[in-house]
Amino acid sequence: MCIGESLATAAIAAEIASENPGFVFSTAGVHPHDAATFDAARDIPRLRLASKSTVAIGECGLDYHYDNSPRDAQLGAFAAQIALAGEMSRPLVVHTRDAEDDTGAMIREAKSAGVIGVLHCYTGSHSLADLAIGVAHTLTKVASARGDDPNELGQTTARNAERLFGLAFEAA
16 A cells, blocks of 8 residues: 555556556545645646545544644544445544544544544554554454464455455466
């Protein structure tokens, strides 16, 4: 997954994906660090166009650790990208750091609108992980706890990624 966390990097990510079909896939979004310069009227149409060749919207979300952008700008940019994901039936790639309550509230709203996704950058609690993905352990840990074979669970995880992002992996 080649993450496009800005309009410029989304174009680069899409180019890399097009050069490696069936192996590299791309996303398009605006990172919370850049939310101060996000303008929904200008940027959502650009993201909509860029996202026609991507499998997800993001990396987007909230980062209150560095506060490179005002929190209200981050919330607005994240909400606009959640709406775009819903409109385009694309999953979200979410960045969250030290913004657990607000991220949780926005994930709940996204879920109620039928938007799904993955936490790309995550520093929150177990309860937020439960809300977002249900299990916050590595493949080996999950397989061990479930009494599953790690290889089989890995295949299941790959199928889940295929389903989440609408991917079609080529045989190696």
